Amino acid sequence: MAWRVLTYVVLVIAVAVGLLVTGVPTQLGFWRWLVNCTGHPFLVGFAPGFMRPGDNQYSYEELGKLDLSGQSAIVTGANIGLGYETALHLTRQGAHVILACRNAGKCADAAARIAANTTRGSVEAATLDTSSLQSVRSFAEGMLARQSTLDMLVLNAGIGFQQQKELSADGIDMTFATNHLGHFHLFQLLLPLLESGGKTGAARVVLVSSAAHFDSFDYGVATSVEQLTAIAPGQQMHYGMSKLAQVLFAQEATSRLPADSKVFINACHPGAVDTNLWERVLDQFGREKLLVRIFALIVDRMRKDFIWRTEDGALTQLFLAADSAAISTRNLRGRYFHPQALEVAPCKKHATNLTLQRELWAFSERLVADALAK
Ligand SMILES: NC(=O)c1ccc[n+]([C@@H]2O[C@H](COP(=O)([O-])OP(=O)(O)OC[C@H]3O[C@@H](n4cnc5c(N)ncnc54)[C@H](OP(=O)(O)O)[C@@H]3O)[C@@H](O)[C@H]2O)c1
Numbered sequence: 001m002a003w004r005v006l007t008y009v010v011l012v013i014a015v016a017v018g019l020l021v022t023g024v025p026t027q028l029g030f031w032r033w034l035v036n037c038t039g040h041p042f043l044v045g046f047a048p049g050f051m052r053p054g055d056n057q058y059s060y061e062e063l064g065k066l067d068l069s070g071q072s073a074i075v076t077g078a079n080i081g082l083g084y085e086t087a088l089h090l091t092r093q094g095a096h097v098i099l100a101c102r103n104a105g106k107c108a109d110a111a112a113r114i115a116a117n118t119t120r121g122s123v124e125a126a127t128l129d130t131s132s133l134q135s136v137r138s139f140a141e142g143m144l145a146r147q148s149t150l151d152m153l154v155l156n157a158g159i160g161f162q163q164q165k166e167l168s169a170d171g172i173d174m175t176f177a178t179n180h181l182g183h184f185h186l187f188q189l190l191l192p193l194l195e196s197g198g199k200t201g202a203a204r205v206v207l208v209s210s211a212a213h214f215d216s217f218d219y220g221v222a223t224s225v226e227q228l229t230a231i232a233p234g235q236q237m238h239y240g241m242s243k244l245a246q247v248l249f250a251q252e253a254t255s256r257l258p259a260d261s262k263v264f265i266n267a268c269h270p271g272a273v274d275t276n277l278w279e280r281v282l283d284q285f286g287r288e289k290l291l292v293r294i295f296a297l298i299v300d301r302m303r304k305d306f307i308w309r310t311e312d313g314a315l316t317q318l319f320l321a322a323d324s325a326a327i328s329t330r331n332l333r334g335r336y337f338h339p340q341a342l343e344v345a346p347c348k349k350h351a352t353n354l355t356l357q358r359e360l361w362a363f364s365e366r367l368v369a370d371a372l373a374k
């Protein structure tokens with residue numbers, strides 16, 4: 001509790017100071033000092049100014065050395081933002097990348113832009129709405145019918161803070177369905193393609209979670225329909241919960257596989273990144289409100305000068321998806337990473353709770369079975 005309050009205070013001060021004297025706290029090393037001084041993993045890699053000497057472990061130079069030809073990848077939510085950058089750079093390293101997006105037009109457009117940007121690799125567009133289990137199922141059936149293996153599965157699609165409570169086509173909480181459950185089912189269905197380990201003998205699954213997972217409800221994650229339904233609208237912890245579910249998912253999925261499995265599943269936080277997610281959050285708050293307009297100015301300033309550029313924000317998930325040699329050598333399984341490719345300890349209170357981990361898995365299986373029985 002004390003940490004949560006402190007984290008908020010720190011963030012508010014960071015934003016306010018960042019707005020007034022952008023660049024100065026960074027130059028003075030204030031953010032770096034703050035990471036050390038609070039010791040809270042939430043702040044590790046939050047924005048470029050938070051990186052400490054020696055922290056910067058991954059780069060486009062490193063990625064550029066990899067040859068991904070002959071490997072295939074699926075990236076969800078790949079039409080824009082972090083998903084787009086991930087798909088672009090996997091393609092540039094020679095992979096065949098399948099963009100899985102909910103809007104076919106935007107997806108085809110993104111595929112065309114990627115194809116125009118590189119002479120290596122190849123790219124194609126496919127339709128997937130992660131909030132709908134039926135859509136997940138038909139997408140997966142399509143993949144199972146034509147692919148015999150899969151090297152990379154990047155579970156990136158996500159929605160942020162929601163002001164209103166909304167239900168998915170299956171009658172499940174929209175945030176939970178989009179960010180967690182659809183990906184859970186997709187992973188279940190595609191696991192047979194991953195199990196051979198693909199071309200390198202080490203297939204990689206990445207859950208694009210968030211440091212927001214540190215900020216969930218007291219019980220961590222809902223493990224019953226009653227609990228999920230009882231969540232009041234407009235709570236930011238709702239997003240944190242869906243992101244905690246992804247961290248727990250990475251761990252439980254790992255522990256359900258043999259210890260020497262050829263599938264390596266990890267979760268990450270991209271950092272605070274300049275993407276459309278911020279616009280979508282502002283829309284949710286209601287842009288006509290004065291406070292939101294002030295907040296929008298701060299966000300604008302932060303996006304320009306303070307937080308990660310989209311391309312750099314994608315590096316952690318790119319590392320976990322692309323660098324099979326590092327991942328298998330270091331035997332990275334069920335772990336949690338911050339920018340850029342730094343391993344940190346996830347939320348101690350919930351992410352290491354094995355009971356919660358198992359209950360979430362059982363609950364997710366039940367939700368999927370119930371929805372598909374309807
Ligand atoms: N940006 C940050 O600061 C930040 C921080 C921590 C974690 N993250 C995580 O990073 C991931 C990517 O977010 P982003 O920042 O790149 O945001 P973004 O620019 O808003 O992109 C989100 C992507 O997810 C897609 N998507 C949303 N709902 C979907 C659904 N039901 N089915 C399929 N695709 C869906 C969006 O498609 P449409 O374009 O059609 O809506 C879009 O392609 C998210 O999981 C987010 O939680 C971001």
Ligand SMILES: *[C@@H]1O[C@H](CO)[C@@H](O)[C@H](O)[C@H]1NC(C)=O
Pocket residue numbers: 029032033036052
């Ligand atoms: C943070 O701590 C590390 C070691 O714990 C130290 O090497 C580094 O100098 C510290 N950085 C700052 C800015 O205090």
Ligand SMILES: *[C@@H]1O[C@H](CO)[C@@H](O)[C@H](O)[C@H]1NC(C)=O
Pocket residue numbers: 088116117311
């Ligand atoms: C190709 O992608 C890179 C990386 O995102 C970007 O910097 C560059 O402007 C793009 N080039 C073209 C021609 O689209």
Ligand SMILES: *[C@@H]1O[C@H](CO)[C@@H](O)[C@H](O)[C@H]1NC(C)=O
Pocket residue numbers: 219223349353354355356359
């Ligand atoms: C772990 O999770 C279970 C199931 O939600 C809960 O009953 C238990 O209290 C949790 N343990 C801790 C130490 O938080």
